Amino acid sequence: MTDPGERLRSSLAADQSSAASSSGGASSSGADWDSPIAMEALRATRVLHAADQEPFPVPSRIRVITIANQKGGVGKTTSTVNLGVALALYGLRTLVIDLDPQGNTSTALGVEHTVGTPSVYDALVGDSTLSEVVHPTTASPNLRCVPATIDLAGAEIELVSVVAREHRLRRAIEAHIHALPADQRPHYVLIDCPPSLGLLTLNALVAGDEVLIPIQCEYYALEGLGQLLSNIDLVRAHLNPGITVRTILLTMYDGRTKLADQVADEVRNHFGDLVLRAVIPRNVRVSEAPGYGQSVLTYDPGSRGSTSYVEAARELAQRGVDLGRTASGEVERAGMSGPAAAPPVAALAFGESVPSPGAGPARTQESQ
Numbered sequence: 617m618t619d620p621g622e623r624l625r626s627s628l629a630a631d632q633s634s635a636a637s638s639s640g641g642a643s644s645s646g647a648d649w650d651s652p653i654a655m656e657a658l659r660a661t662r663v664l665h666a667a668d669q670e671p672f673p674v675p676s677r678i679r680v681i682t683i684a685n686q687k688g689g690v691g692k693t694t695s696t697v698n699l700g701v702a703l704a705l706y707g708l709r710t711l712v713i714d715l716d717p718q719g720n721t722s723t724a725l726g727v728e729h730t731v732g733t734p735s736v737y738d739a740l741v742g743d744s745t746l747s748e749v750v751h752p753t754t755a756s757p758n759l760r761c762v763p764a765t766i767d768l769a770g771a772e773i774e775l776v777s778v779v780a781r782e783h784r785l786r787r788a789i790e791a792h793i794h795a796l797p798a799d800q801r802p803h804y805v806l807i808d809c810p811p812s813l814g815l816l817t818l819n820a821l822v823a824g825d826e827v828l829i830p831i832q833c834e835y836y837a838l839e840g841l842g843q844l845l846s847n848i849d850l851v852r853a854h855l856n857p858g859i860t861v862r863t864i865l866l867t868m869y870d871g872r873t874k875l876a877d878q879v880a881d882e883v884r885n886h887f888g889d890l891v892l893r894a895v896i897p898r899n900v901r902v903s904e905a906p907g908y909g910q911s912v913l914t915y916d917p918g919s920r921g922s923t924s925y926v927e928a929a930r931e932l933a934q935r936g937v938d939l940g941r942t943a944s945g946e947v948e949r950a951g952m953s954g955p956a957a958a959p960p961v962a963a964l965a966f967g968e969s970v971p972s973p974g975a976g977p978a979r980t981q982e983s984q
């Protein structure tokens with residue numbers, strides 16, 4: 617198979633020579649392949665022709681990743697969308713579940729989410745299966761999305777009286793995976809949480825095997841994180857023994873500020889190897905893409921935002937190869953037939969501040 621970079625070179629060279637001949641040979645001879653624009657074009661072609669390149673490694677078991685941080689606007693949705701698209705473009709079957717009534721993930725993936733659209737609400741509160749509410753996306757045939765409609769805003773209250781309310785999403789995901797033939801089961805399930813610690817986020821933490829926390833490289837970035845970590849401890853103790861924080865992703869990094877470096881250092885000191893080496897820069901293309909119903913990878917594949925999300929997804933995927941296999945094979949999910957039947961814990965006051973030894977990093981100090 618031809619290298620996509622080579623293909624781009626020859627097609628650009630052909631364009632240039634035809635432009636030169638039509639303008640009477642005024643153009644300079646030979647292309648400058650080291651110019652910023654050529655480099656960006658090369659980066660773009662690598663992302664767009666991802667399938668021609670080495671695919672990301674298949675995880676040793678299905679990974680259900682909850683993307684959570686109760687702080688608003690830190691990049692949960694942006695990271696869910698762009699990591700999801702990157703995993704899918706690089707060959708991994710990925711299911712994205714929008715669990716935020718704002719429906720921003722659905723918007724960014726170009727998936728319909730007006731009132732009445734079959735959505736995650738119907739699976740959580742109603743009797744629908746996930747298979748009935750999952751939608752294809754235009755980004756990749758490997759990527760599917762369960763959208764969220766505004767109905768989900770009422771789910772926090774409606775779920776209160778539902779039996780095993782904390783387990784609704786977990787059971788829906790397990791039933792969905794079981795119903796699919798092995799070669800169609802997702803390798804990755806990414807769940808985008810709302811900016812709160814209510815019943816929706818609780819469902820996502822019970823459904824997941826691992827948590828990915830996006831942290832914005834800004835002042836107050838770490839505030840409130842202690843409460844999230846305490847809640848994850850509570851969920852582990854009472855509802856989902858398998859849940860663990862496995863990944864931290866630094867987002868909206870602005871290399872021009874000292875503060876961004878300070879936050880990044882502090883997060884790395886506190887969380888060590890959990891923090892991905894890839895850092896997502898603040899990049900205007902990332903924020904423009906959802907307006908076109910796209911991820912940044914499809915909207916502007918050569919941008920720094922796009923390539924950094926590809927790198928973050930690659931790292932995430934590489935960390936997934938050694939998670940241990942289940943007895944029944946690589947497409948099974950660890951503990952799938954086990955803890956789903958755990959009883960709901962009435963005493964769990966989710967959302968309240970719970971002291972936990974050592975939980976919660978210190979508040980970031982602004983640089984002087």
Ligand SMILES: Nc1ncnc2c1ncn2[C@@H]1O[C@H](COP(=O)(O)OP(=O)(O)OP(=O)(O)O)[C@@H](O)[C@H]1O
Binds near residue numbers: 693903
């Ligand atoms: N790397 C980036 N560069 C520039 N803008 C970004 C970047 N990442 C996210 N944004 C923008 O920041 C805003 C918040 O991002 P996003 O919606 O992903 O956060 P969130 O944590 O999901 O928010 P919420 O808590 O409301 O769900 C959006 O307008 C998004 O486009």
Ligand SMILES: [Mg+2]
Binds near residue numbers: 810
């Ligand atoms: Mg969001």
